[in-house]
Amino acid sequence: xxxxxxxxxxxxxxxxxxxxxxxxxxxxxxxxxxxxxxxxxxxxxxxxxxxxxxxxxxxxxxxxxxxxxxxxxxxxxxxxxxxxxxxxxxxxxxxxxxxxxxxxxxxxxxxxxxxxxxxxxxxxxxxxxxxxxxxxxxxxxxxxxxxxxxxxxxxxxxxxxxxxxxxxxxxxxxxxxxxxxxxxxxxxxxxxxxxxxxxxxxxxxxxxxxxxxxxxxxxxxxxxxxxxxxxxxxxxxxxxxxxxxxxxxxxxxxxxxxxxxxxxxxxxxxxxxxxxxxxxxxxxxxxxxxxxxxxxxxxxxxxxxxxxxxxxxxxxxxxxxxxxxxxxxxxxxxxxxxxxxxxxxxxxxxxxxxxxxxxxxxxxxxxxxxxxxxxxxxxxxxxxxxxxxxxxxxxxxxxxxxxxxxxxxxxxxxxxxxxxxx
Amino acid sequence: xxxxxxxxxxxxxxxxxxxxxxxxxxxxxxxxxxxxxxxxxxxxxxxxxxxxxxxxxxxxxxxxxxxxxxxxxxxxxxxxxxxxxxxxxxxxxxxxxxxxxxxxxxxxxxxxxxxxxxxxxxxxxxxxxxxxxxxxxxxxxxxxxxxxxxxxxxxxxxxxxxxxxxxxxxxxxxxxxxxxxxxxxxxxxxxxxxxxxxxxxxxxxxxxxxxxxxxxxxxxxxxxxxxxxxxxxxxxxxxxxxxxxxxxxxxxxxxxxxxxxxxxxxxxxxxxxxxxxxxxxxxxxxxxxxxxxxxxxxxxxxxxxxxxxxxxxxxxxxxxxxxxxxxxxxxxxxxxxxxxxxxxxxxxxxxxxxxxxxxxxxxxxxxxxxxxxxxxxxxxxxxxxxxxxxxxxxxxxxxxxxxxxxxxxxxxxxxxxxxxxx
Numbered sequence: 001x002x003x004x005x006x007x008x009x010x011x012x013x014x015x016x017x018x019x020x021x022x023x024x025x026x027x028x029x030x031x032x033x034x035x036x037x038x039x040x041x042x043x044x045x046x047x048x049x050x051x052x053x054x055x056x057x058x059x060x061x062x063x064x065x066x067x068x069x070x071x072x073x074x075x076x077x078x079x080x081x082x083x084x085x086x087x088x089x090x091x092x093x094x095x096x097x098x099x100x101x102x103x104x105x106x107x108x109x110x111x112x113x114x115x116x117x118x119x120x121x122x123x124x125x126x127x128x129x130x131x132x133x134x135x136x137x138x139x140x141x142x143x144x145x146x147x148x149x150x151x152x153x154x155x156x157x158x159x160x161x162x163x164x165x166x167x168x169x170x171x172x173x174x175x176x177x178x179x180x181x182x183x184x185x186x187x188x189x190x191x192x193x194x195x196x197x198x199x200x201x202x203x204x205x206x207x208x209x210x211x212x213x214x215x216x217x218x219x220x221x222x223x224x225x226x227x228x229x230x231x232x233x234x235x236x237x238x239x240x241x242x243x244x245x246x247x248x249x250x251x252x253x254x255x256x257x258x259x260x261x262x263x264x265x266x267x268x269x270x271x272x273x274x275x276x277x278x279x280x281x282x283x284x285x286x287x288x289x290x291x292x293x294x295x296x297x298x299x300x301x302x303x304x305x306x307x308x309x310x311x312x313x314x315x316x317x318x319x320x321x322x323x324x325x326x327x328x329x330x331x332x333x334x335x336x337x338x339x340x341x342x343x344x345x346x347x348x349x350x351x352x353x354x355x356x357x358x359x360x361x362x363x364x365x366x367x368x369x370x371x372x373x374x375x376x377x378x379x380x381x382x383x384x385x386x387x388x389x390x391x392x393x394x395x396x397x398x399x400x401x402x403x404x405x406x407x408x409x410x411x412x413x414x415x416x417x418x419x420x421x422x
Numbered sequence: 423x424x425x426x427x428x429x430x431x432x433x434x435x436x437x438x439x440x441x442x443x444x445x446x447x448x449x450x451x452x453x454x455x456x457x458x459x460x461x462x463x464x465x466x467x468x469x470x471x472x473x474x475x476x477x478x479x480x481x482x483x484x485x486x487x488x489x490x491x492x493x494x495x496x497x498x499x500x501x502x503x504x505x506x507x508x509x510x511x512x513x514x515x516x517x518x519x520x521x522x523x524x525x526x527x528x529x530x531x532x533x534x535x536x537x538x539x540x541x542x543x544x545x546x547x548x549x550x551x552x553x554x555x556x557x558x559x560x561x562x563x564x565x566x567x568x569x570x571x572x573x574x575x576x577x578x579x580x581x582x583x584x585x586x587x588x589x590x591x592x593x594x595x596x597x598x599x600x601x602x603x604x605x606x607x608x609x610x611x612x613x614x615x616x617x618x619x620x621x622x623x624x625x626x627x628x629x630x631x632x633x634x635x636x637x638x639x640x641x642x643x644x645x646x647x648x649x650x651x652x653x654x655x656x657x658x659x660x661x662x663x664x665x666x667x668x669x670x671x672x673x674x675x676x677x678x679x680x681x682x683x684x685x686x687x688x689x690x691x692x693x694x695x696x697x698x699x700x701x702x703x704x705x706x707x708x709x710x711x712x713x714x715x716x717x718x719x720x721x722x723x724x725x726x727x728x729x730x731x732x733x734x735x736x737x738x739x740x741x742x743x744x745x746x747x748x749x750x751x752x753x754x755x756x757x758x759x760x761x762x763x764x765x766x767x768x769x770x771x772x773x774x775x776x777x778x779x780x781x782x783x784x785x786x787x788x789x790x791x792x793x794x795x796x797x798x799x800x801x802x803x804x805x806x807x808x809x810x811x812x813x814x815x816x817x818x819x820x821x822x823x824x825x826x827x828x829x830x831x832x833x834x835x836x837x838x839x840x841x842x843x844x
Binding site for chain 2: 073076269362368370374375381
């Protein structure tokens, strides 16, 4: 498939790694960006971008796709009760087939929000991958080992199967649910696997005050210090949430090249707290952004997360200059790919995979046209998404999906499962 | 004009003042809701709601519409510098004609977000009202007196002209910018006018720590206590922002029947702080929600504000149960009308004015259908708006505007003004 995306305002990074917007065309051939510039090409299907903004697609760097299942089933609960009383018992009822359908529902929502790639942690074996493969949606699965589900040998098997699968459309990273759900011996096994495979590890960490306090009581160390001592992050990795990080924790993040994936809206709704993005950026910690699952959030909307990532850091630091919008945009478009080790995704540049989003600048919230990128972070919304392209294919355009199923087929399956099981 | 909105899920308030959803039809005749129930009617144009959710339109209870002009012109500034260095000098260059066009731009954005009515504070004389009248959009103007613009006699003149104008499509309330921009004598004059007209008064109040501290230094009183002593709120009224309120302030709000209009996203972006909605609700203070102006926010998006109103109170109180979603929805649909004294707007009930929004439940973020109203607050987005009706007329439907101008005409005028003046 050969496409020429013409008349676009193209968001690229200049030599100093700053965002720059150029007017031009992007040629896409067999899923790869072939050319970016002012020339046209013959024999390619033309897509007129009408001077709208073309950006690298958003990476949702922490989510649990099948949890669309629990959306608004149990709101207004604190994290521990929500997890133990509402979520875990219902999760136990989910089959791979259920998770496949709820992942499809999540993909519909991702595409409507300009998301082209997800880093998904769930205890599914095949369901999530099958849905993404069928829809041609970019997925990196994250191990979800803990004391109750998924073993380390099972994680290794999934890693070997899905590591750089389908030319990287599907991928796999090691991970475990959290220090507080994973016992000491199991954490040792995970660290051993990370050493064996020389792979980074990802986990929920320092999401709540209680979690940190409990770990300090048990081990006289913060969860991060404890896991570093266990060798979990000897090949790098990342932590999801990172709300309660001490200065020593931040030094460890830097030393061990551990990224922080922030999930601001989930942290608000579960009353967990507010991560200090400004402090992390000043220490040059790699930051990316995730929605978390639809059970806690409840929307898989990267515009909301971008807005919050920028503005919550301003308010907690009492500094309206904290966390620049263009940094937030890097977190959303670029850093997610960096932390997943995807060197060929996340920029609009020849040779990169064509994961792209076109954003409507002719909507009222984008007018008048002052500072486009800042405005996208502070005023952008899902309604601005004109199209979302993954691996060179437009999967969503002007509110319609170009996928093998109708959305109604997905909705019907999902509602049926909820009715039958909960 | 006679319309039958059929096959809707209709959000109404039951006898206990709780939200309830009924399946049925709504007949609208000459701008008024004539009937709500399961019967059909002949001779009315039928609009099929396809089992989507029909709610009273959102009231944006604090905004500065012409400030769309400054959207993303000056981000990343603290409130005092932003106001004094960036906004005030540019505002001085705006004509009534300019404000008319930027208000039109704002209305386009409001309609796309399900907003049917605004409470707008600006120093315009005719521009804002003219735009709303032309578009058939419901407006209550708020006086904007301060030491630099608008006098009390001028406000009285505007009040007399616009009070319950065009059968209440346009209305006017007394107001002034803020205690810190209005000297003692002028505040006395405003209070005298409130007494003369027996009218409530509205103002920005306790938005920043500095504002409160400065007032306490000058008068040994909080801004609210100071204004109450001056008699400003003897006929009630409301305060915009209300971020820093003492317990004594909250007692005063209750005693004087003063409403609080919260503006969460503006308070985040300007790093002003976070209002404690939970505390106010527990004291039965009437709360409504506003976007504030597009210069500080930067989007006029009530879905964002509803989400933040609910979840920010959870996080600052460390209580995931703080501020129920259904209370947030009352603030957005109903309370804004109550504080403006509009007894015939804000419910889907025979005899009420037909200000309505239809919300798409067949979008992925609304699936599966668990708790609809909670989900709307936590996951809803502008992209869910199917139509927005004001005074019985659909002004926005499926992404298109049914207005006298094309949006491009508005965009061109607005961009031209920005280019010429700033």
